[in-house]
């Protein structure tokens with residue numbers, strides 16, 4: 001049997017009396033896009049944060065590539081191969097595309113921008129960063145400041161920054177958010193190819209993109225996974241249809 005690259009078991013997290021995630025288990029297999037959908041407030045972001053290491057679960061375990069990472073912080077989880085893009089941009093607007101990708105490659109944050117010069121002279125890092133920029137198709141704007149890029153280009157750069165760490169799997173929180181039709185099509189095509197290299201756990205509100213891309217979909221409602229299956233299985237699942245009743249989600 002194929003071993004999952006990500007295996008989460010019984011993750012629970014409460015905020016006071018509210019159970020934001022309630023005994024959630026799911027896997028991410030090599031080569032797949034597993035989408036996590038659910039109405040607003042269902043617990044998707046809370047779950048992603050627990051997997052990435054930004055939020056400690058009350059109960060449950062997170063296994064990455066066979067290793068229990070539950071007690072590790074975000075940086076150590078990244079070293080285990082967990083790549084991540086964020087709902088809110090973590091890019092430095094005043095710096096160039098290449099500079100952002102290079103600092104991504106050293107796992108740097110804004111607080112170490114003063115080390116930019118020595119980092120920029122590292123030819124190996126520079127080659128890695130340029131390769132990642134090319135992968136997402138931003139080579140023509142490599143020396144442009146991020147502040148001058150379109151929203152869609154910034155989203156692609158976020159993926160490039162994550163790629164520089166050579167992740168074994170990706171967590172992506174709403175990569176299509178704010179993209180127009182053209183940007184969504186470009187990102188969809190990119191993620192479609194990326195899954196072969198690193199599977200993706202995808203939180204996304206764009207249902208067209210989800211149903212086009214996902215090999216499996218899990219539906220989270222009030223902190224619980226109510227169904228996991230192929231897009232066809234999810235589309236025809238009566239519990240899922242009930243959960244979305246009145247919502248404009250075109251299942």
Ligand SMILES: Nc1ncnc2c1ncn2[C@@H]1O[C@H](COP(=O)(O)OP(=O)(O)OP(=O)(O)O)[C@@H](O)[C@H]1O
Pocket residue numbers: 015018020038039040041042043044045046047
């Ligand atoms: N830090 C927090 N403190 C208290 N309650 C929180 C906190 N974070 C999230 N919640 C609550 O937990 C529930 C799940 O929120 P979460 O953001 O995980 O849902 P979501 O599915 O990501 O929603 P959306 O699709 O709107 O982003 C919500 O009721 C939210 O108000």
